[in-house]
Amino acid sequence: MDLLERLGLGGRRVLLLHHDDLGLSHAQNGAYQALGFPTGSVMVPGAWAGAVRGEDLGVHLTLTSEWPAPRMRPLTGGESLRDEAGYFPASLEALWQRARAEEVERELKAQIEAASRLFRPTHLDAHQGAVLRPDLAEVYLRLAQAYRLPPLLPQSLEGLGVPPLFLPDLERLLAQAPFPRVRLLDPYGLPPEERLGFYLGLAALPPGLYQLLHHSALPTPEGRALPDWRTREADYFALAHPEVRRILAEFHPLTWGAIREAL
C-alpha cells in the first residue's frame, strides 16, 4: 500500500520541506532557527553539528567536502576517504574513483552513531548524492534498514546528474528497496534571481509526495565565505517571503519522523 494512502493522505499534495547541510556553518544553523520549519539533516563532520536543535532532523551522510573552508574530515581512518591533508575528497568524481565500500560503510555507521549522541535522528540522506555509486547505494540502504532510519529515495533518477553507467544497478536497487520514494524539488542550481519564481510556481503542483530541498543560510560574513552563498541566501529570503509561505501552507506538511513511524 502506498505511503500516502496509509497515512490517510491519498490524493493530497504532501510536502517534506527539507533544510540541507545543517551543522556545516553557523549561518546554515541560524537560518534553520530563523525559518522555523522542523525538517532538515545534519552534517555530523561539520563543526556546528553540535549546535543544531530541532524536531525532525536526519543524518546528512557526508563523504565529500567541496570548499577550502569550512572543510570536513572523516570520523574514521579509511584512507580511501581522505585527500593528502586528511580531508574528504573535494568532488564526487574523486570520491567515486577511490572510495572503498567497506571504508564508506564504517564511516557512515560512525556518522549515524555520533549523530545519535547529539540528537534523535529521524532519517538519512546523503550530501551531494555521494551514495549514488551502486555499491555505496547498497551500503546506504543496508544502514537505513539496520538503524530503522528511512532514507531519502528519489522517485526518478532523471536530472540528478547520475553517471549513465550507474543507472541500471541504481534503478534495480531503488525498485527493490522497502522504502517510499519522493518527488524531489531542488532549486539549488537555479540563478538566485529565479528563486522567488520557483517557489511561487509550486502552487501549480499536482497531488503527490514531494521533498523540497533548500540550503538556506543567514546573510552573514561567515555565510558569505562559501562560494555558493548566493544560492543559499536566495533560499533563505524566498522562504521568509509571505507569499511563498502562503503557497507552502497549501500543502499538507509531513515529517520524516511521521514516515518513520508509519514504516
Add this chain to the structure above:
Amino acid sequence: MDLLERLGLGGRRVLLLHHDDLGLSHAQNGAYQALGFPTGSVMVPGAWAGAVRGEDLGVHLTLTSEWPAPRMRPLTGGESLRDEAGYFPASLEALWQRARAEEVERELKAQIEAASRLFRPTHLDAHQGAVLRPDLAEVYLRLAQAYRLPPLLPQSLEGLGVPPLFLPDLERLLAQAPFPRVRLLDPYGLPPEERLGFYLGLAALPPGLYQLLHHSALPTPEGRALPDWRTREADYFALAHPEVRRILAEFHPLTWGAIREAL
C-alpha cells in the same frame, strides 16, 4: 648564548605578537587578515584551517574542544582523545585523566603533517596548554626537535594554572630543553573593559623577549556564537586602536620564522 644576543637584539624589548586559535572560526581568521600582524598559530582540526594565509604561522596543537560548537575531533583514532560523540574532551581535566601519551603523539604528528599540507609552519604551541602534563610535554619537545619547529616555552610557569603536581617534572624538562623561553603576556582572562588599559600598559615593560597572546575575532554573528566572544572582540578592538599600535611599534618585532632560522 642567549637568543636575543645571537640575533643582535640584546638589551632590546622584543615582541612576538601572536594570534591564537586561527582556523577555529571565520571570525578568528577574518581578524587575522584585518589586523595585518604576521604571527599566529592554526588549529588544524578546525573547520577553517584551510583558509588561513599568512607569513608566520605555527601549529596550535589541539587536544581539547571546549564549546558545543564549533567543535573539533581528533584526526587519528585514539580512543583516549575523544568523548562518546567522537569529539576532543571539553576540558583539560577530562583530557589529562584519560589521554594516553602514545595516542597524543600520533595525533600531534598527524596535526603537524596535515598543517604542512596547508602552509609552511614556523613553530609549535598548544591550545589551552594541553601539553603541560609532564609526559605530554616530553612528546611536545620531542616533536619540536623531530620537525625542527621551535615550541612556545614560557619563561615562568607561575600564573598558568599548572597543577602543582606537574611542576617539578615540568621545570626539569623546561630547564633541559634546547629552545629559548619567552615571557608570556596574556590578557585573555581580563575583563573586556580592562583590555585597552592592559595594552597601553605594555609601554612600561623592561627589555626582554615577550610573546603577547591574543585571540582577536571579528564582531560577527558567528564570532559571537562562542561563549567567550567578549574577550576575543576586546583583543580585536584594542589591537586596532592607534595608541596601542603606537606602543607596540616601540618593540622590536620578531617572528617565529626568525627564531627557527637562528636555532
